[in-house]
Amino acid sequence: MSLKENDVDLIIRLLRGKLSAHQRRELEARLASDGPLAQLRAIIGELLAASETADDSLLRSAAKQVAQRMFEDYQRRGCPGRRKQGITLFDSKLLPLPEGVRPATVDTRRLKYRLGDLVLTISLYPISPHSYEMIGQIIEAKTDRPFEVIVSGGKTDQSARTDRFHVFRFERLETGRYMLRLKRGRILIGVVDIDL
Amino acid sequence: MSNSGASELRKLVGRCRQGDKQAWVELIDLITPLIFSICSTMKLSRDESFDIFGQVAYLLLTRLDRIRSPERLLSYVGTTTRREVYALLRKTRFIDYLAEQEALNRPSQDETTPEVLYELTRRTELFMQSLLKLPWREYQLLRLLFLDGGNPSYKEISKKLGMPVSSIGPTRTRSLARLKKLLEEKSFEF
Numbered sequence: 262m263s264l265k266e267n268d269v270d271l272i273i274r275l276l277r278g279k280l281s282a283h284q285r286r287e288l289e290a291r292l293a294s295d296g297p298l299a300q301l302r303a304i305i306g307e308l309l310a311a312s313e314t315a316d317d318s319l320l321r322s323a324a325k326q327v328a329q330r331m332f333e334d335y336q337r338r339g340c341p342g343r344r345k346q347g348i349t350l351f352d353s354k355l356l357p358l359p360e361g362v363r364p365a366t367v368d369t370r371r372l373k374y375r376l377g378d379l380v381l382t383i384s385l386y387p388i389s390p391h392s393y394e395m396i397g398q399i400i401e402a403k404t405d406r407p408f409e410v411i412v413s414g415g416k417t418d419q420s421a422r423t424d425r426f427h428v429f430r431f432e433r434l435e436t437g438r439y440m441l442r443l444k445r446g447r448i449l450i451g452v453v454d455i456d457l
Numbered sequence: 458m459s460n461s462g463a464s465e466l467r468k469l470v471g472r473c474r475q476g477d478k479q480a481w482v483e484l485i486d487l488i489t490p491l492i493f494s495i496c497s498t499m500k501l502s503r504d505e506s507f508d509i510f511g512q513v514a515y516l517l518l519t520r521l522d523r524i525r526s527p528e529r530l531l532s533y534v535g536t537t538t539r540r541e542v543y544a545l546l547r548k549t550r551f552i553d554y555l556a557e558q559e560a561l562n563r564p565s566q567d568e569t570t571p572e573v574l575y576e577l578t579r580r581t582e583l584f585m586q587s588l589l590k591l592p593w594r595e596y597q598l599l600r601l602l603f604l605d606g607g608n609p610s611y612k613e614i615s616k617k618l619g620m621p622v623s624s625i626g627p628t629r630t631r632s633l634a635r636l637k638k639l640l641e642e643k644s645f646e647f
Contacts, residue, residue, distance in 0.1 A: 265630070324485065328485040329478065
């Protein structure tokens with residue numbers, strides 16, 4: 262098949278809805294009878310569809326930011342005292358807001374981390390301009406024994422014990438940078454860093 | 458995979474293993490369209506797709522040492538994404554049922570077996586694999602023109618790739634012709 266640049270341009274414009282009605286009819290008539298040209302249309306269509314399924318460049322940018330943070334967390338495992346560094350999997354703060362949603366109406370922030378075999382999910386609810394309630398849950402724990410969660414970084418350390426659903430809660434945390442440690446008995450399971 | 462494409466990917470994976478964050482970001486750029494395409498095919502929400510992306514990226518990061526050849530990278534990503542999507546659909550199906558989420562057109566239990574999931578997303582994976590078989594420069598050009606969004610001008614592309622503006626059009630045409638041939642070799646259904 263010998264492709265012409267002009268054909269490629271025309272097909273791109275067709276798929277982006279930028280042809281006039283007359284041009285569209287002409288091109289579609291050609292596509293109906295020209296197999297290789299129709300295949301080219303399918304290929305360009307797949308390429309454009311692949312870019313659209315990442316929603317938009319903001320979502321792709323959010324994915325990149327999470328991936329970067331994930332890499333940093335992973336590298337930190339080589340540092341002294343950070344062998345059990347948790348890995349960031351998800352942070353809703355990075356996601357672009359859906360169209361039409363104002364930032365002021367979105368208050369909960371959701372985070373997700375991998376700590377070894379466990380997954381830690383955290384929801385943060387603002388209770389004042391400078392403080393949050395934190396509710397977290399440990400997922401995939403193959404034990405009924407409770408965990409202890411210690412949060413360091415504020416004026417004093419706070420600790421909480423998980424309930425039978427492996428849920429824990431901190432009523433009030435001021436804005437700032439915190440280190441969260443997850444323990445079971447005397448064993449440290451993992452460490453994550455959170456910016457409130 | 459073209460020699461330059463395979464060697465570029467091999468270098469990229471090697472640099473990631475040595476702790477090069479920029480290489481990791483470039484690798485993520487390669488696999489992101491495939492992951493989100495599979496999620497979109499299965500009608501996942503944005504949050505769910507983003508969640509799946511995080512899981513798959515984590516698994517890839519922690520298993521980079523086990524990927525022996527770059528040709529297997531996309532297959533690994535495709536398989537892992539499908540597995541995570543399947544697990545999510547199984548978990549949420551019951552919740553959807555209680556919440557009467559039929560309006561979301563979520564596939565039924567019969568429709569989302571691993572085999573069905575594979576068939577639905579195989580086309581996307583075949584396409585992405587063929588794309589990565591192009592010579593690296595051609596792959597980068599098609600990616601900038603089509604996959605990255607933003608509709609860059611030829612001047613911007615010329616600056617990014619160090620390619621003369623006058624050669625972008627002919628290279629684009631040549632790349633698409635080569636991609637078509639690669640897809641035909643994989644019995645891609647147009």
